Amino acid sequence: MPRTDSGSLARLIVRVVLVSRWAMVPLFVGLAIGLVLLVIAFALRLWSFALQITAMSETGVIMELLTLLDLVLVGGLIVIVIQSGYENFVEKIDRRHAPDSPAWMTRISFSGLKLKLFASLMSIAAITLLKALMRLELDVSETQVRWLMAASVIFLAAYAVLAFTDRYTHSGDDG
Numbered sequence: 001m002p003r004t005d006s007g008s009l010a011r012l013i014v015r016v017v018l019v020s021r022w023a024m025v026p027l028f029v030g031l032a033i034g035l036v037l038l039v040i041a042f043a044l045r046l047w048s049f050a051l052q053i054t055a056m057s058e059t060g061v062i063m064e065l066l067t068l069l070d071l072v073l074v075g076g077l078i079v080i081v082i083q084s085g086y087e088n089f090v091e092k093i094d095r096r097h098a099p100d101s102p103a104w105m106t107r108i109s110f111s112g113l114k115l116k117l118f119a120s121l122m123s124i125a126a127i128t129l130l131k132a133l134m135r136l137e138l139d140v141s142e143t144q145v146r147w148l149m150a151a152s153v154i155f156l157a158a159y160a161v162l163a164f165t166d167r168y169t170h171s172g173d174d175g
Helices: 002-055 057-091 110-134 142-174
Strands: none
Touching: 002 057, 057 142, 110 142
C-alpha cells in the first residue's frame, strides 16, 4: 500500500511540474504587449526625428538613427524570446496552423537560441558604446565609456566561451 501512495504522489508531482510550464504564457503575452508598446515608442521617436531633421547636425542624425536601430534590435530580441521561448518551454507550435511563422523557428535549438540572444545583446551593447563615444565631448565621462567598453568585452568573451562550449559539446555528440 505505501507503494501506491508513493506512486500517486510521484504522479502528482510530475503533473504539477508539467502543468507549471503554462505559468510562462502570461509572461510571453506580457512581452508581446511590451513589443506593441516598443513599436509605438519607435513610431513616436521616428516622427519626432522626421520633424527635427532639418535642424539637426550630422552627429544628431546619426545618434537618432542609432537609437532607432537600438529599438529595432530590442524588438527582434523580444520576438526571439517570445517565439522560441514559447516553443522551448510551453509547447511546440503546430506549423499547420501557423504557416506564416519564420522558418528559423523550426530549426533553432536551445543552443542556437542562446547564441542569437547573446548576439543581439552584444549588438545593443555595441550601439550603446558607439552612442556614448559620439557624445563623449558633450555629456559622457571617460569613466562611463570605459565601463561600456568593459561590458562589451565581457559580452564578447562570454559569447566566445558559449560558442566554444556549444561547439565542443556538439562535436562530442557526433562521435
